[in-house]
Amino acid sequence: MSWSEMSPLLSQACWDTLYMVGWSTLIAVVGGLPLGILLVLTDRGGLLQNVVANKVLGQVVNVARSMPFIILMVALMTFTRWITGTTIGREAAIVPLAIGAIPFFARLVETSVREVDGGLVEAVQSMGGNTWTIVRKVLVPESLPSLIAGTTTTIVALIGYSAMAGTVGAGGLGDIAIRYGYQRFETELMWITVAILAVVISLIQFAGDFAARSLHGRGGRSGPAPKLRLLKAK
Amino acid sequence: MITTTGLTKVYRSRGREVTALDGVDLHVREGEVYGVIGQSGAGKSSLIRCVNLLERPTSGTVTVAGQDLTALAGRGPRAGKELRQARSRIGMVFQHFNLLSSRTVQDNVELPLEILGKSGKERSRKALELLDLVGLADKAKAYPAQLSGGQKQRVGIARALAGDPKVLLSDEATSALDPETTRSILQLLRDLNRQLGLTVLLITHEMDVVKSICDSAALMENGRIVESGTVSELLATPGSQLASALFPVAGEATGDDRTVVDVTFHGEAATQPVISQLSRTYNIDISILGAAIDTVGGLQVGRMRIELPGRYEDNVVPIGFLREQGLQIDVVGQEPVLLVEGAK
Ligand SMILES: Nc1ncnc2c1ncn2[C@@H]1O[C@H](COP(=O)(O)OP(=O)(O)OP(=O)(O)O)[C@@H](O)[C@H]1O
Ligand SMILES: [Mg+2]
Numbered sequence: 001m002s003w004s005e006m007s008p009l010l011s012q013a014c015w016d017t018l019y020m021v022g023w024s025t026l027i028a029v030v031g032g033l034p035l036g037i038l039l040v041l042t043d044r045g046g047l048l049q050n051v052v053a054n055k056v057l058g059q060v061v062n063v064a065r066s067m068p069f070i071i072l073m074v075a076l077m078t079f080t081r082w083i084t085g086t087t088i089g090r091e092a093a094i095v096p097l098a099i100g101a102i103p104f105f106a107r108l109v110e111t112s113v114r115e116v117d118g119g120l121v122e123a124v125q126s127m128g129g130n131t132w133t134i135v136r137k138v139l140v141p142e143s144l145p146s147l148i149a150g151t152t153t154t155i156v157a158l159i160g161y162s163a164m165a166g167t168v169g170a171g172g173l174g175d176i177a178i179r180y181g182y183q184r185f186e187t188e189l190m191w192i193t194v195a196i197l198a199v200v201i202s203l204i205q206f207a208g209d210f211a212a213r214s215l216h217g218r219g220g221r222s223g224p225a226p227k228l229r230l231l232k233a234k
Numbered sequence: 235m236i237t238t239t240g241l242t243k244v245y246r247s248r249g250r251e252v253t254a255l256d257g258v259d260l261h262v263r264e265g266e267v268y269g270v271i272g273q274s275g276a277g278k279s280s281l282i283r284c285v286n287l288l289e290r291p292t293s294g295t296v297t298v299a300g301q302d303l304t305a306l307a308g309r310g311p312r313a314g315k316e317l318r319q320a321r322s323r324i325g326m327v328f329q330h331f332n333l334l335s336s337r338t339v340q341d342n343v344e345l346p347l348e349i350l351g352k353s354g355k356e357r358s359r360k361a362l363e364l365l366d367l368v369g370l371a372d373k374a375k376a377y378p379a380q381l382s383g384g385q386k387q388r389v390g391i392a393r394a395l396a397g398d399p400k401v402l403l404s405d406e407a408t409s410a411l412d413p414e415t416t417r418s419i420l421q422l423l424r425d426l427n428r429q430l431g432l433t434v435l436l437i438t439h440e441m442d443v444v445k446s447i448c449d450s451a452a453l454m455e456n457g458r459i460v461e462s463g464t465v466s467e468l469l470a471t472p473g474s475q476l477a478s479a480l481f482p483v484a485g486e487a488t489g490d491d492r493t494v495v496d497v498t499f500h501g502e503a504a505t506q507p508v509i510s511q512l513s514r515t516y517n518i519d520i521s522i523l524g525a526a527i528d529t530v531g532g533l534q535v536g537r538m539r540i541e542l543p544g545r546y547e548d549n550v551v552p553i554g555f556l557r558e559q560g561l562q563i564d565v566v567g568q569e570p571v572l573l574v575e576g577a578k
Pocket of ligand 1: 245246247252253254272273274275277278279280439571
């Protein structure tokens, strides 16, 4: 296959991958951020302690996370059709990608938010701040570097999943690697795809690390890290 | 200004119960610096956290500036609007500063004002004014990670003052600082107390803190206040643990048949004539084991530990003589043992 044949294929594939990963990341962040924060707040000793809600949310997240993506994609077909009107193509792939990534990102958010020093929560409570204030002014900004790192991890994972989405005709780089590299022995095209994926993933990782680090640089901790206290309802 | 009555706090965790506060009656007058001292686990932090209801008391009431906070608390675990408003009028500073690392110094000080819904202009005016007050005007744009411990605590204090509180609570605000910085932070608290008429309730395990800035003090043990009063009252209380810890004199009896007496002089009471009179009148040899003069709570106090020959029974008359001179006398080993717990 000549370069002039490959180049439109590749650029279309790049665009498809970007499209799927971009939208599903956006949805995963919008859905996973509140879910992760809720997992922390409703936990025992949390600001919105609710043991039942916490157990239920935790279970749903666990099940969704441990589901192999390919099965999730098949299982969600009816839902996908209901949302997008089809089960084939880029738009259709976004649905299972996003739904798979929401619990994934939510757990990362949960871990990040738990690391916020309980003393900061207490300080804002002592100023008369309510739970919403605490979420907006403490939990999210203080865990931001870690949230950005979590987003990077999610994007990289989504690029991996999006390769599988190729099997529902969604296109993308993974799809090219399978169709041309595996099925038609276009080894050259496959290696180019692999190289592009490697570069894209490195770039994303680099950008994410850079963003997280530059936020960290201004901060670090506000004092000698005290023992981590559970966020308490007061 | 701050009154607690019958305050109790019982922590329940996994079936175990810990009584951290056991009927605490605290009374802090307006405009004073009140120190609570006690060993680790005595319940000091529980007490101060109950004052702004960061910790819900199990029973008892808390009144701050005439407002019964326990009545505002409601039954649920979350703080209602009224309680949050009341909290915004009580400043609090913390041992580990608790500054937001994601915000500049100025933005940290503005945080309480954001919560109060003040406009951006008003916030920055107030924040800069407070940073000036604590001597950090040039650090407004720095991040907390770029400051020293003492500077962080100054920011913590500025932030606590942002809502114009009448009351400042401080839980071991200087415990993470070196002695030099501790002194400057204490001085700042003292100045703010004087300049702004701020009532300060502070928790500490360092006697020096009480000694240098407190008007009144309380000693906590096992969730109870075992001694309390103004510093001069305490110093005038025979056998007061706080007084002897505030102002220790050393010296051991040189033999079994000796009586050791601590003599405390307040103000201008002249020392020499009393001792020599005693010696002359009763014809006894007095040895001085130790003596010190110090300023405690702004008062000049002298203390002398003397030794009289013979047992306590033999010295009832000379000791009575000393008491008649208006001196405060503590017979070591006779009255409650003088513990020097908590004094470092
Ligand atoms: N959240 C909690 N849950 C269970 N027990 C607690 C809790 N907080 C404090 N306690 C217990 O209550 C008692 C009093 O603790 P508190 O922190 O008030 O002591 P403290 O005088 O401030 O001690 P320190 O000088 O070490 O700070 C201790 O026995 C402690 O173990
Ligand atoms: Mg404590």
